[in-house]
Amino acid sequence: MQDYYRLLGVPFTASQLEIERAYQQQKARLSRRTADPAMQARLQEVHTGYEILGHPGRRLAYNVLLAQEPPAPAPPPSALQLMLARYAPAARWLNAALVAFCLLLALDWALPPRQYANEVVLVRQIVSVSSSASDPQMAYDVTTPRTTFRVPSRFGHRVRKGQRLTSVSQTPLLGIVRRIVSPPTAPGEPAEIKVSGGTIYGSFSLLPVMLLIVAGLGLLPGRSPELRVNTAVVGALLAVVALVVLVWF
Known part of the structure; x- marks a missing residue:
């Protein structure tokens, strides 16, 4: 009609x-x-x-x-809608895993760190931390009896093999070294040494917060399959960046 x-x-x-x-x-x-x-x-x-x-x-x-006319039948779902509906349960589980990862980082940051005093540098190995051949950047992978961490090359003179560090602060769950104190070698030089990995709790701390918000949206009840899949994709990309920050920076 x-x-x-x-x-x-x-x-x-x-x-x-x-x-x-x-x-x-x-x-x-x-x-x-x-x-x-x-x-x-x-x-x-x-x-x-x-x-x-x-x-x-x-x-x-x-x-x-x-x-009296019967309601018009709903149009059949498109191929894209069927694909999103098929991947939505897996996307929901991925979002849950990403939320758990963020909560683990938060707990690791909140718990009291482990403090190691008088750690001796056992191994100091130079590594490349730049993907550009035109701008090579180096760092040192350092191993002590109870910790492993990476420091920029400009602090290499402070972590020589056999040198004793004043203290090393490490998170209790993930074992991320956040703070190193070494005796200064020059007047006015700070005792604390910047390390890689710990920046996820410092200058990159906004990254886990963004990841938690995105993944949390995908876990809310009543969300559409499209939203669940999209948040899982974006969350996975943010998680990759977070892991790169943990390992690389």
Whole structure:
């Protein structure tokens, strides 16, 4: 059954004046292209619709018939919608794992760190930390009896093999070295040495927060498959960046 309300572009509760105005607008628009057979047929449908809706008695009878019409069937899901629905459960589990990873980082940061005093440098190995051959950057992988960490090359003179460090601070769960104290070798030089890995709790601390927000959105009840998959993809990318920060920086 033709829906003349939709054809004229008026709501079901439109007044007679609104129906008249919509009919005149449709008529003026379609009359300019009466040479087109399709436009002629559309103009005839608009005219028929106005004859029904513009007459109160006919409109009442039409409304009764329209109310008896079965609802239009929902369109079949597209291939993309089917794919998103198939991957949504896996995406939800991935979001849960990412949230757990963020909570682990938060707990590792909140718990009291382990403090090791008088750690002796057993191994100091130089490594490249730059992917650009035109701008090579080096660092040192350092091993002590109870810790392993990486320091920039500018602090190499402070962590020579056999040298004793004043203290090493390490997180209790993930074992990330956050703070190293070594005797200064020059006046005015700070005792604390910057290390890699611990920056996830410092200058890169916003990264786990963003990851927690994104993954948490994908876990909320009633979310669409598209949102679950999208948050899982974005969360996975943020997690990769977080792991790179842990290992590389």
